Amino acid sequence: MLRCSLCVHDERTAKIDIIDGRPICRECQVYLRHPVDRERIRAELEELMKDVDRAIVAYSGGKDSVVALYLAKEVFKVPELEAVMIDHGLMAREAIENAGRIARALGVPFKVLRHDYSDIFRDALLKAESPCRRCSKRTMEKLRKYALRNGYRYIITGHELPFGHHPYRLMSGGVVQIRLLSMMTEKERLEILERLPFEFPELPGYTTNCLVLGPALERYWEKHGHSFEHRRIAALVRYGLMDREKAEKETSRPAVPAEQKKFVYRKLGLDTLLQE
Ligand SMILES: [Zn+2]
Incomplete structure (x- = not known):
């Protein structure tokens, strides 16, 4: 192959x-013809952050959102910040603990909004599809409405810009999403996490907060023989943001602990799938 x-x-x-003479995907x-200019994107981000005096941070308690909160508070020194978590019903307990502990350590007010995403997760598992795009879209929409209700113009997120050429996105209603981790390497993120009271939960897949990802990856693997995160992780390697060894690990077949799997399938009323 x-x-x-x-x-x-x-x-x-x-x-x-x-x-x-070399195999190239x-x-x-496309990347070789139109390379992403890391320095330009970082400079654009720094310029943009100069205007941000009040923002919410899309705060999932996962490692990337924790790094985003740290950067917003300690590096860009945004004067008024609020960390807002949308708990979709299947967050890892450790993620909620990490989120609270780190917001307290950084002195940022932390709010949890609870919404049930069972419909998205059930659908994804039944069809052996990725739930991530729909989940993330719904979360961004809820945060956008929260921002509008509370007079915020900016939503800072822990996205890393795998596709696209700008570190921000204009949303409707004049809200601006800032992808604060754009073109930041995995190593840089881990160095920040080491300074924070962050505890890595034992979860399969590229997640430090979600219980559904592992079982969803497993279902997808059974059907397609590869990971639905492959494309995003390939982009991180291409841009030099993640090393190959880590990427191979992240895209390999996940080992989902039986207990986690049972908990997720039961909660979604999909016990029958477990007996297949
Ligand atoms: Zn390639």
């Missing part, structure tokens, strides 16, 4: 051509 020499795509996940070919 051909494997891209620049990222972690292979023939299961992307079209691969031989270019000058189509996404890397």
Whole structure:
């Protein structure tokens, strides 16, 4: 099987051509023609942050949102911040604990809004699809409404800009999403986490807060033989933000603890799937 020499795509996940004797996937070919300018994006982000005097941080208690909160408070010194978590009903207990502990340590007010996303999760598991896009879209919409109700113009998120060329996005109602981790390496993030009272939960997949991701990845693997996070993780490797070894691990078949799986399927009323 051909494997891209620049990222972690292979023939299961992307079209691969031989270019000058090297296997290179189509996404890397586009990247080579239009490289992402890391310095420019970081400079754009710094310029934008100068105007931010009041913002909410989309705060999931996962490692990236924790790093975003730290940067907003300690590096960009945003004068007025509020950390807002949308608890979708299947957050890891450790994530809620991490979230509270770190917001307290940084002296940022922390709010939890509870919403039930069972419909999205049930649907994804039944169809062996990724729940992530719909979950993230709903969360951003809830945060946008919260921002409008409370007079905030900016929502800071822990996104890393895997696709796209700007570190911000204009949402309706004049709200601006700022992807504060744009083009930040995995190593830089881990260095920040080491300074914070963050405890890594034992969860399968590229998550430090969600109980559904592991079981959803497993279902998807059974059907497709690869991870639905493959494309995003391949982009991180291509941009030099994650090393290959870590990426191989993140895209390999997840080992979901039986207890976590049972808990998630029961909670969603999908026990029958477990007996298959
Ligand atoms: Zn590639």
